[in-house]
Amino acid sequence: MCEPGPADAVDHVHLDEAEAIALAYFQAAPRDGWSALVALAADALTERDDLEDRLWRRGQQISRGYVRGRVNA
Template sequence: MDIRLTEAEAIALHYYRAAHRDGWTALVQAIADALADLDAADQHAIEQARLVSHGYARARLNGWRWWP
């Protein structure tokens, strides 16, 4: 019988094995990694918004308009 894991199950199994079969440690590490990824994504979005905002303001100062 061939058992196929979902992506979530495969990730959980990886964390479980990496934590030497300690379920609590695996859970905490998975959550910590997820929170770190969310924080990085938030920082990236903030930086992108800042760059777009500065580009728009710079273009307006140079007399360029993107609308008709």
């Protein structure tokens, strides 16, 4: 792996969090880097799909007026 250089804008808080998550996946996948990477990617894609579904449902509610505020309520 390549270490970030001084010119790289690295958010150390997120890097530490990412490293902790990567380590957890690596340890859960009998120290098999490829399996850990595949599991992490699969979980990320599942989370993305869930978020897209929630956003779509919210958009449907808004377009039907369920979430809109009432002026003279």
